[in-house]
Amino acid sequence: MPSVSVWREILAPVADVWKVLSDVENARRWNRAWDNIQITSSQRHGVGTTFRARAEEGESYEFRVTEWDPPALIAFEPIREEGESYGINLESHVFRLRERGEGRTLVELTANASARGLRGRLVGIFLWRGYQKQGLNQALDSLEAIFEPGERERTADGQGAKGNETATSD
Numbered sequence: 001m002p003s004v005s006v007w008r009e010i011l012a013p014v015a016d017v018w019k020v021l022s023d024v025e026n027a028r029r030w031n032r033a034w035d036n037i038q039i040t041s042s043q044r045h046g047v048g049t050t051f052r053a054r055a056e057e058g059e060s061y062e063f064r065v066t067e068w069d070p071p072a073l074i075a076f077e078p079i080r081e082e083g084e085s086y087g088i089n090l091e092s093h094v095f096r097l098r099e100r101g102e103g104r105t106l107v108e109l110t111a112n113a114s115a116r117g118l119r120g121r122l123v124g125i126f127l128w129r130g131y132q133k134q135g136l137n138q139a140l141d142s143l144e145a146i147f148e149p150g151e152r153e154r155t156a157d158g159q160g161a162k163g164n165e166t167a168t169s170d
Helices: 014-021 024-029 117-146 149-155
Strands: 003-010 034-039 050-055 060-069 073-078 088-101 104-115 165-168
Touching (some): 014 117, 024 034, 024 050, 024 117
Antiparallel strands (some): 050 060, 073 088
């Protein structure tokens, strides 16, 4: 199964980072690719929450929260039609948060996929990881920006300043 992870240390307490990430309806604050997010389930937080994310290009994607462990982990997966399958399928996105002390949080964002057939495996190996890494880093850039001093003053959502980044594709 192809997967890619990126990490970022954010200068904000884990509780503040959790508050932003667990606000599913406002996820476009850290995922700029999503233009609009709508909760489609009766619950708004936790495992089983479903939501529709609309991209700037107009496409809509359905997701389900599959893991929820405050303030350490959130995972969600696409909801597909029965039999819907591609050469490579996104299976999940997972956020892991770790307190680093002194008001710092290590955020790891992982994308997992499955590949079908030779073409899917080749795409997974040679193209998908790089493409996903770019998107994951953009999400962490946006998340990190929420905690920059100027943004903190505007939103009052957290504390911190620009952190560091480490990435891997394995």
